[in-house]
Amino acid sequence: MSEDEARAAQAAAAEYMKRVPIEEVVISTVQTLIELGYRRTGLVQGAADERDLPQTEVAIEALRALVRVLERVLDAGSVTAVRGEIAQLQLAYARASEGPPAEAPAEGAAPEPEAPSVDVPRPKIWTPGGEG
Numbered sequence: 005m006s007e008d009e010a011r012a013a014q015a016a017a018a019e020y021m022k023r024v025p026i027e028e029v030v031i032s033t034v035q036t037l038i039e040l041g042y043r044r045t046g047l048v049q050g051a052a053d054e055r056d057l058p059q060t061e062v063a064i065e066a067l068r069a070l071v072r073v074l075e076r077v078l079d080a081g082s083v084t085a086v087r088g089e090i091a092q093l094q095l096a097y098a099r100a101s102e103g104p105p106a107e108a109p110a111e112g113a114a115p116e117p118e119a120p121s122v123d124v125p126r127p128k129i130w131t132p133g134g135e136g
């Protein structure tokens with residue numbers, strides 16, 4: 005990236021920060037915490053090497069703290085969906101706490117699920133070099 009491109013990206017980011025609704029940042033953060041929390045359990049297919057249960061604990065606690073904010077900015081159905089995802093993440097954490105993840109599923113066993121997608125309105129957050 006050239007110096008001019010870097011300055012233009014910084015200017016665009018600064019302009020975006022003037023306008024971005026905090027609610028969109030909170031929703032985006034919740035989605036990221038759910039996905040990362042699942043990955044850090046080591047139970048998500050292809051993420052066994054990312055296992056870090058203390059990080060999953062942090063994600064769960066942060067999500068629980070953000071529920072009160074979500075109640076003010078989302079409809080009741082979306083908040084219920086997020087609460088359900090938090091509960092599922094807590095169950096995944098409990099399952100992961102029982103022992104280290106298996107290297108490969110046993111023959112005939114169902115593979116571990118991928119992190120679920122959360123049915124929460126996706127904010128249009130701009131990032132440098134990306135599209136919003």
